Amino acid sequence: MLEALQLTKRFQERLAVDGLQLRVAPGEIYALLGPNGAGKTTTINMFLGFLAPDGGEAKVCGVSVAADPVGARRKLAYIPEQVALYPRFTGVENLDYFSALGGKSHTRAELYELLEGAGLPRAAAERRVGTYSKGMRQKVGIALALATGAKALLLDEPTSGLDPAASHEFSRLLRRLAKDGVAILMATHDLFRAREDASHVGILLGGKLVAEFTKDQLEGEDLEALYLEKLRA
């Protein structure tokens, strides 16, 4: 469960996030749309505890991020636009290291299985990640979410720059995680993926959540038109 309760962040005079109220329940995928500077990444950073809110509160599975940032981080996984890995380590070694940092220990066989589950074949997992494409890196990120057994997942522009096949594969994995009960908050510009994957879509504009739709509400609607309409309003 991810909750933003009147979450507010100000950078000098500018309100980056303005009283954001949202809730992502287990099994839900919440797509946060908005133009650059709308406050999407600031919101993600507040959930991660990298930024302290000026008002309100962020909670991860009931744990207040402000009160216990490390405890909150222990319950989530984070996949940025570009998953950062150690270039002198193989995919499986990276996963081993990161999952150990996340407090989970896996056998080598389990790690390969997790990577294969995330779509990274064993041969690729044994290569140093210096040679990896962005899609392969994102798969390691997904495998890490699987490996740590995170109850919540934060994604920041995860499909940006991925080719359609890789993007499709990534979506499949996200839906699998949601099915397993993970609460997923995804900041994205990708309207197509939001439409396809999200159970909820929110539009953030100038730090304010100006619209929110369920998947059912979007049925038969043109999300792009709705989005542009909100932007022009």
Place this chain on the structure above:
Amino acid sequence: MIASIARKEFVDAWRDGRFRLGAVLMALLFATASLLAWGQTERTRAERAAAAALERENWLEQGEKNSHSAGHYGVNVFKPVAPLSLFDRGIEPFVGTTLFLEAHRQNQAAFVPAQDATAMRRFGELTAAAGLQLLAPLLIVLLAFGAVAGERERGTLRQVLSLGVTGRSLALGKTLGLGLALATLLAPLGILGVFVLANSEVEASYGLWARAGGLALAYGLYLAAVLLGSVTVSALAPNGRSALAILLSLWAAACVIAPRLANDVVHEKLPTPLLAEFEKELSTDLQQGLDGHDPRTKQMEDFTQATLTKHGVARVEDLPFNFYGLAMLESERLASEVFDHHFGKLWDRIEEQDRAVALGGVAAPLLALRSASMALAGTDFTHHRHFAVAAEAHRREFVRVLNEDLMNNARPGDHGYVAGRALWEQLPEFKLAPLSAERALERAKLGLAILAAWVVATLVALVAASGRLRVDVA
């Protein structure tokens, strides 16, 4: 968690081609330095042993002569080579190795190795100590500058912290891992050193292993402080390039500028007299007495009168022994007071300078390390003073035996008296008992304490810096 981070950092360091290249270069440098130093030490030891044997032979074969004349014939004594000088030559290249012992004069050690060297010596000596003092910190800088700053640049810092890892765990784990990588690099060299020392002929009283242990401690503390400081800078710097620039500047300041600056400041604040001034003052006090009011001639006249009164005679020729021999003994006694005063003052000042330079370690840990390293290796000024004091004691004993022989065996007024080999053989060869390891550790204590303080200070700085570790959120 810290163990996982340390293990990853250790593996990452060894997979880093720059570290491997540095490690190979360091290993080659240490091996070359150690072999060259070992060869030079053995050669010097053999040369001095041969010279000492030749000197003894010359002394014994000098033929018959007046025993006081033999005092002027004199003997040379040679400074033994400190076993650990193969690791750290300290001041050895810049102080004399040979002392000429003769009647009436306390000489300074002559034959300074640096005088025989080419101008290339100004570039410094290739020793294992120099490598650890100057190059190992550079390797640490290259290894550690990106420890945290690199993670920030790569984006992995975000990834790592998002998993609930604290900045402190990350920084401490990285320090531990890098420390292990460095220790693995230095371990074979340490084992080589232990092997060489175990096969060296060393007097037990030298306390070889206590000294070697002290050296290991001093260098361990120094490198730990450099590593902790480097990771701290990496944690505080916005990026790897800044961290590297800051660390290289600090290295240059601490390893290149600070030693020269410290020497200049200390010589300015605690000056030692020029050799010519020293000799002039010594000569004046030998003539005028230490208080300047009781000239030597007057002192000797008083002594003559007191001796005549004591024995109830009017002329020295009527004394029951050769007065010339007794007068020489008294003259030596008076001169010894002057020598002790002047040399003592000079040597105390030089030791004071050494302590002041070691105290400079508070600003630049290399100064504290150098002080401790030379003391433990037996190549500092205190060890040189120990040699000079022992040689002077030998000189006084040697002159005393000769003068007493003259006093007791030459008839009063007999200027034709000669002694021979039997007397020369009574004079023992010069053997220097090594300064104890306890004294060496005592001398190294200040440097070791400063280095320990550096480790604590850099650890506190690292904990503070890593506690405030933030990711870029722009």
